[in-house]
Amino acid sequence: MASLLLHLLPLAAMAAQDAFVGVNIGTAVTDMPDPTQVVALLKAQQIRHVRLYDADPAMLTALAGTGIRVTVSVPNQQLLAIGQSNATAANWVARNILTHVPATNITAISVGSEVLTTIPNAAPVLVSALQYIHAALTAARLDSHIKVSTAHSSSIILDSFPPSQAFFNRTWDPIMIPLLKFLQTTGSYLMLNVYPYYDYMQSHDAIPLDYALFRPLPPNKEAVDSNTLLHYTNVFDAVVDAAYFAMSYLNFTNIPIVVTESGWPSKGDSSDPDATLDNANTYNSNLIKHVLNNTGTPKHPGVAVSTYIYELYNEDARTGEVSEKNWGLFDSNGRPIYVLHLTGSGSMLANDTTNQTFCVAKDGADRKMLQAALDWACGPGKVDCSAMVQGAPCYEPDTVAAHASYAFDAYYYKMAMAEGTCDFKGVATITTTDPSHGKCIFPGSNGSNGTFINGTLLAPSSNSTSSVSALKSPDIVPPQLGSIRGV
Known part of the structure; x- marks a missing residue:
């Protein structure tokens, strides 16, 4: 036995x-x-x-x-x-x-x-x-x-x-x-x-x-x-x-x-x-x-x-x-x-x-902090921000918070939604509400017409280099976002 x-x-x-x-x-x-x-x-x-x-x-x-x-x-x-x-x-x-x-x-x-x-x-x-x-x-x-x-x-x-x-x-x-x-x-x-x-x-x-x-x-x-x-x-x-x-x-x-x-x-x-x-x-x-x-x-x-x-x-x-x-x-x-x-x-x-999530600008976040984070995402963060230039689908509303939300979500998906990639010095937050509007489809949305790059979904790519410079504010230096993995 x-x-x-x-x-x-x-x-x-x-x-x-x-x-x-x-x-x-x-x-x-x-x-x-x-x-x-x-x-x-x-x-x-x-x-x-x-x-x-x-x-x-x-x-x-x-x-x-x-x-x-x-x-x-x-x-x-x-x-x-x-x-x-x-x-x-x-x-x-x-x-x-x-x-x-x-x-x-x-x-x-x-x-x-x-x-x-x-x-x-x-x-x-x-x-x-x-x-x-x-x-x-x-x-x-x-x-x-x-x-x-x-x-x-x-x-x-x-x-x-x-x-x-x-x-x-x-x-x-x-x-x-x-x-x-x-x-x-x-x-x-x-x-x-x-x-x-x-x-x-x-x-x-x-x-x-x-x-x-x-x-x-x-x-x-x-x-x-x-x-x-x-x-x-x-x-x-x-x-x-x-x-x-x-x-x-x-x-x-x-x-x-x-x-x-x-x-x-x-x-x-x-x-x-x-x-x-x-x-x-x-x-x-x-x-x-x-x-x-x-x-x-x-x-x-x-x-x-x-x-x-x-x-x-x-x-x-x-x-x-x-x-x-x-x-x-x-x-x-x-x-x-x-x-x-x-x-x-x-x-x-x-x-x-x-379980779908998005990364967006936090309500009430400091505008200068948002602008700095936006500059970083569209620059060192290597997010394709061409969808936000004037005349592009995500230009309107032309606010720092709206543009930052798109850039944050693009980076979040670029990093495959890994832990810590939706923080941006505390001015970003995760939501389950799809922030897409009109023809502006956010990277995390099922309706996106974007392209995945290296494991992530990004907005449609553009050969233009004007998108980053158009969004940058020259008097704000992008911060070193140490809380974001891969940076």
């Missing part, structure tokens, strides 16, 4: 924890924002968990001090070397982990990605690679804080429905059994990439679209596992439970699952007719709400299935079909691809209009 309880502890621990939603950060982007801009976007969107496909030192440095929980990865091309040499693994940990912790909150390492299905020649050294990385963490006394695993494609699961009959491709038993033993012994979890989009596309209409998108189904449309009589209302839960059953087939019943990738493309060509903005919005919005509700799955109700959305940015530099380039929540300039429907699901991903 004691042994049984010990084996059930990992799932019991997961059941006691709240599930989280994180994002993957791919870098196949033509104009990839620099790490500080990426982190500003993460903070503005209140994203507290990220997964990287490498251990980029600049990105890890930018994440230092944020508290954001980071999963780093050993790229597939480094796997063979690490899996064949304990010293190489130790050097990798020293270089990529020890130099960044504890300032950067690294909590997991994914050793390779979809190794069994993408680079099967490296499969024989996969478990060794995990063991060597873990040994190096143990030597540094970090093994209790940083978990080691490897991300799998869900295609390693055969006969995934009904879930109770699912099993791993037995070709991989010599790898999977010692791998699962490693995860069990170290208290780690199975990393699984779950893509209902591909399951739906490959089913040739056998899977209803609503079932793939988490849309409500009438009871007679729910999928029922005839062996367990468990009811499934979505593909995601069915695939996760199939993995649980596949592990139990190999006598492992205590290893939690974390979904390392899941999402839906927002654009495709004629071969991907269901890669649409509406479907991507529906899937990711419903996925986030489903995970954060802590409902678990039919097999393990209440057991957290934390999930990383694929992905933060559209990766326009990826090869392949149009849909391969359009999985992101944001474009490379930080513009939301669509506004997620997350009412009542917490504060993560503030591109939801229910």
